Amino acid sequence: MSKFVLQQAINKVWYGTFTSFAALGIKHGISTRLGGHSASPFASLNLGLHTGDDAEVVWHNRQLFCQAVGLTAEKVVTAEQIHGDSIYRVTATDAGRGAQHYDEAIKGTDALITNEPGLPLMLFFADCVPVLIVDPVAKAIGISHAGWKGTVAKIAQKTIFAMQRQFHTNPSDCLVGIGPSIRPCCYEVDEAVINKLSVEFDHWDRLVKPTGENRWQLNLWEANRQQLNEIGIRDNNITVSQICTADNTALFFSHRAEKGNTGRIGAIISL
Template structure:
């Protein structure tokens, strides 16, 4: 099974699955958009084997383009792993201190944000589509981690996964104004005179949000792969029936 690994050290394992024509449903990982749930579960089981964990270690949310987050405990182990109705409701960020829980985020053009704290062992995933970005989900999550979990932002590292590129993320004025109103996204927007569309770099906007939360720029990496252009990408803009990537992080039990 093809999987991008962004991080694999003695403490953490993180990455993102890719579209793969040799797998069932092109390696779709999402139960909410699939031909057959059994195919998705088969793909998830293969991923679990490759990551040396069980499917019951997965923790999944019902993502709603919100700015809601959830601290995952051992009681959440397996939620959403093999059926949708047990997933954590109305949540677009999961974080935990617990080892051996694979936190999952599903995307097809939206920005997946994977983060970890090298000092205290906290890990998490954020689903930041454009709606999540204009709701400043990343800012809110990292502010919460600072205030409630006493995280020092300089201890946080972020991997921003593959997403829709600025070239392919074209929007009308209504969405442009939402980004403009953030006050810091103007450098990541350009206007196309021919099409009368605005093009927004959602990944760079999210990176800026991480920096505003105090995370050092050199501790933030971006996967420049465009999910629309790259054959290994699932793109909702290109195909409304497409599958989903699964971005993940797990804290190893040393």
């Protein structure tokens, strides 16, 4: 049985879930681009308010997605993602921040954590890696936005460290889901990226494949898995969706494949 399952809700929205999370009763989902109301090039379930799409249409799309997953859109907490490594602890007073208006989102943040029940955390992606985290023992969750900059900065690892400080999370207790994102064959990077990668990863050469002069294919999935292993998270607690956004633009938005003129999928999680 697949560990990441795509499904269609009653309201026609398509989204994916991790079976390990669902078994714990964790409400979560990763949207596709199917089932919304945005026009091209954002067709159709664009969830990003910063793409140039009509804000009212995006809000309607967010409501549809939350309805599909079984969460309340008005309570969703989002962030102004900047490809950094800042992590924010979400509390009840943050409910609704960024849900309808981009300028109300948590500033300069690429990961959210909480131990508040019924408080959905949502971030947005179009090739970057969604990393969803559940600590079923301390009853806490996290979500990280890991593009190449966030991956090199080890934001997924730092998110779990933040959960450890705030909620006494033991990394070995955590379940992690790595969502649809760009795979190595579609993701070529230059020497500037490799130089930064080689500083942060002891076995960086296992994460890349040379493709030509000063060009490499980078495996973001493996880089995130490797940094999670480093802090004690076992492979059998990590699920990688194995779905490439750039190869599947009929299902997902891809910044690279669509040359930046596209929408955003959303990843959402709630206790």
